[in-house]
Amino acid sequence: MYSLIETYKLNGQFRWISSQMNRVRNGELYRYIADNSGSFVQPAFYEAFGLTVVEAMTCGLPTFVTVHGGPAKIIVHGKSGFYIDPYQGLHVAQLLVNFFGRSKPDPSYWETISMGGLKLIQEKYAWQIYSDRLSTLAGVYGFWKYVSKLDHLEIRRYLEMFYGLKYRKLAEDVPRAVDE
Template sequence: MHALIEMYELTGQIRWIKAQNDRVRNGELYRCIADTKGAFYSGMPALYEAFGLRVIEAMNCGLPIFAANQGGPADIIVDGVSGFHINPNNGEEYSNKIADFFEKCQEDNAYWNKVSTAGLQRIYECYPWKIYSTKALNMESVHGFWRIRSKPNSDISRCSAPSSSEIWGVPGRYNK
C-alpha cells in the first residue's frame, strides 16, 4: 500500500490508522480527522455490518463517511447527503466516490461542511443517545429473559415467550 501511495504521489495526504480498541482514543482520532477536513473510510468495509456503530461515531464527530451500502450503514447514511454508500465488492466504484468527494471539496470550499453538517443532523435526529440507550436496554432485557429461561429449574422456564409472529402480528405456524 505504501508503494501505491508513493506511486500516486499521495504522501502526506493519506493516513493509515491501525485498528484501535481504545474507545476514547477513537473519538480523539475522529475529531482530529474532522479538524483537518478529512473523511472517514473503513479500510476493510464489511460486506454486512448489522448496526454500524463506527459509522455513527464518525458521523457524530462531523466526519463525512464512506461505508457499505448494506446493513446498518445503509440505513444510517443518506447517500450523497450525510455520507456515501460504497459497494465493498467494487473497488473502482468506491475509490472513484472518494476521489469525487475530495475534488468537489477543492472546487467548493463549503462542500465538506455541507456533508459534515448533514451527517451531524442525521445523527441528532435519528440516533440520539436516548434512543440508543433505550434500544440497548431492550436488547439486554430480551437477553436476560432467555438467559433466565434457559436455566432448568427456573420458574420462568415453564413460561412460554411470544413467537415472532405474535409480536409482529404476522400469521405463522402457531398464530393463524
C-alpha cells in the same frame, strides 16, 4: 494499500488506521481528521451495524460506508455520507475522487455533508432517543409479561420469531460467495 499510497504520492494525504481499542483516543482521532477536512471510509464486505460509522459521524466526518449490512441504513447517500460497494473498487475510488475534488475548491461541500451527518445523528442516534425507546420497550414488555399467561418456552419462541423477522432482511443483503 501502502504501495498505492507510494505510487500516487499520497503520503501525508491518506492514512490507513488499524483497529483502535481506546475509545477516548478514537474520538480524538476522528475529531483530528474532521478538523483537517478528512473523511471516514468503512469498506467492510459486510457489517452488522456500524458503530464506527456512528462515532465518525458524531465527530463530523463525512462517511463512505458499505452497502452490505447495517451502515447502509445509517446514512442518506449524498446528504449525510456515501454508499460504497467494496466489491467495486474503481467505483469507490471515483466516489472519493469526486468528493475531494469537489470539496477542495468548495469547502462548503465538505461542510454540507458533515452537517448532514451531524443532523442525522441528532435525529436518530442521540442518547435521549435511545433511552426513550428503551424505556418504552421495557414498559411494553413489562405490561405484556404481566397480562400474558405464556410460559418461558413460548416467550422464547415469540422473541426468536421477532428477531428472525427483524433481522432476516439484513442477512439477505449479505453477498454470497461465487465460484470462480
